[in-house]
Amino acid sequence: ESPLEFSFVFTLQDYLKSRHPELFYKRLEARNSPLVENTVPMIKQVLKHDILLSYPFESMAPFLRFLDEASRDPQVISIKMTLYRVAKNSKVVKSLIRAAENGKDVTVLVELRARFDEENNIAWSKQLESAGCHVIYGLSELKVHSKLCLVTYRTDEGIQYLTQIGTGNYNEKTSKLYTDFCLMTSEHAFGEEANELFTHLCLGETDHNANLLLVAPHCMISKIFEKIDEQIKLAKAGKPAYVGFKCNAVTSKKMIEKLVEASQAGVKIQLIVRGICCIIPGIKGYTENIHVISIVGRYLEHSRIYIFGDKNPEVYISSADLMTRNLERRVEVGAPIHDPRIKKTILNMFDIMLHDNVKASRLLNDGTYKRVKNKQEKINSQEYFFKKKV
Template identity: 50%
Template sequence: MQINLAKKKKEELSYHPFNPIYPENIDPDRSIIDQIKEEDKLLFFPFESMDPYLQLLKEASNDPEVISIKITIYRLASISKVAEYLANAAENGKEVVALMELRARFDESNNIDWSERLEEAGCTIIYGFEDFKVHSKITLITRHHEGKIEYISQFGTGNYNEKTAKMYTDLSLMTADKDFGLDSQKFFTNMMISNLSGDYDKLLVAPNGIKNTLINLIDEEITRKNNGEEALIRLKCNSITERDVIDALARASRAGVKVKLSVRGICCLIPGVKGKTDNIEVTSVIGRYLEHPRIYIFGPNERAKVYIGSSDLMTRNLVRRVEICVPVLDEKLKKKVIKILDTIMDKNNRIAILNSDSSYTHLNPNKDSCQEIFIREATLEKNRIESRKAEKETLSKANLSSSEKGKKSYR
């Protein structure tokens, strides 16, 4: 009786189990490289699975047209398919370059171990910089296809870690855009020669390229507001401590620009201060997963500039680390990111809001958080996929049965 009661109580106090779904817009039975060449793909962990990215690495490691795979590594799982596929690629004669950050907090020993194992497999390991941690999340696959060079680039907000991809919320963009590929190639070349001052067409790369660009984008919204246009800034990060960014957001607030922030941890910006930050709202997600994406959106939806990346709005990230933020250019994926962030910031859901006295108010405690909404949407998507699969199998069996009857009739 006591055991049953304890079990019941445990179930009541536990979240319902959820497994990430394989995205509806990616066919697991087709080449993932071909699908990325057709259109950009964006994964939203842990509601969508990391498997398409793993499939990309696995396919690239065995693809005779792939020349090289280059990647930055901050944290790997203790048992890592990412490392397995990189080693396999090297053993298959491809150039594999891994920029390994050995100073990832709490993962120093694991990263040293993996760097040695990857080096033994034939990978080239670069160990980063003495004064700058490499925290960027980028993979570059280079192919020689029909006499031309092709690039598949991946940019993430989180680590290449199969374990945390089921516990952290993150975004992962995969693209065959040539400009992204050329920028990515330039990035790895610069890293290999210890050049932190490279110029890029599309990538924003810290320590020199993210902070000023973000402040310029904030100032653009101020200018638009002063010209009588609608202006809006929506930012999501783990922490915000950088003084110059905070000052820029306060300027935007004083100009009448609506500023909405979703901040998981440290927030040195105090919202709701009369005459200074009246137009700034700061919320924080409540849920089972660790919030980890960095999303930066400037402007209302019809003209929004959307960026995702590895960098928080902290001095350490913006000036003392190698970070990457990228624009989301595909219109369909821009809408996906905007919808994600708007759901995260929706005060009709269960959410925490930061007050001007630095306390938090828990809103709608009996409602679902955004994470539960994302789980529900993913479950509906999974049901649609399974329903279509069942219909396809039923139709296939019916056609087979009809074919067999036709053969018997012919005999």
């Protein structure tokens, strides 16, 4: 008897705010990233060092400022971007339109099959085209789910790439509701591979040869398996071996089989999976080295983290969940974290989430979840990240 369409709740929310404030969460303000200087142009900062934004704990404003600067800067030659979901009154799209109007070469891949956002995406596509942007309407057989932006910048030394890779959409509204990462870097190898990927997408193809980046559907799952195999080899040699994933779902049969193999070899595996998880942990001789928790709190856990190694681990952020559709039937991008400060931040966040004993539930070996309760200090990881820097 429930209604199928729930948009009326937004109206109800506005009605109740002044009448029943006790029904609402206390407002939490996103802080400025410690890696960002508010008085210095974003492009100059990205050219100097990598920047990570962690939504909703940190504001999306620095990325919006970066894109706005790129739309106006005479040294910017081109902007290339993938759009999956954007806000109704999108500042991102407005910056792209401004860039085209300022004579920059703007290429935008708009995924028209973004569920529930088809109409919104079509409307924005028409505006982008009218402004002179080159709009690509996805690929015929694959959804483009990657979160990728490439700015080509002319300097006295030559061409410089500024690349942004994220785990979530370019949507100002969801950046306040979903936990996500946004990495901005001027590392040339990132830019070269991102440029190569955009070249393939413009030709209606996918990239088979990425070296630094993880790019689905052709060279993501295979590279993840290579990383896991390295840990299996270490475990068999009696050395510490570790794999950690944070994602929305684990349903890929191939991935599950590989994780089982790693567990049987003695690799310690920790999974933070918000939603569906089709691997049962803690079965002796099978998945006894796999531990799974789910965090369901005020904000939707949406960021994806891949960790390989016990000491000095490799850390990636990605747009892809461990699902067959993401790893084998979509265009997804994962990126390694090279900046030591940023790597430390992500590893600390992962560790704090593993110690959440307020909003976390543990998946048991009978397939049921049990809320994590212990005598340790109470940690609600989402609230923790708002109040404390990591």
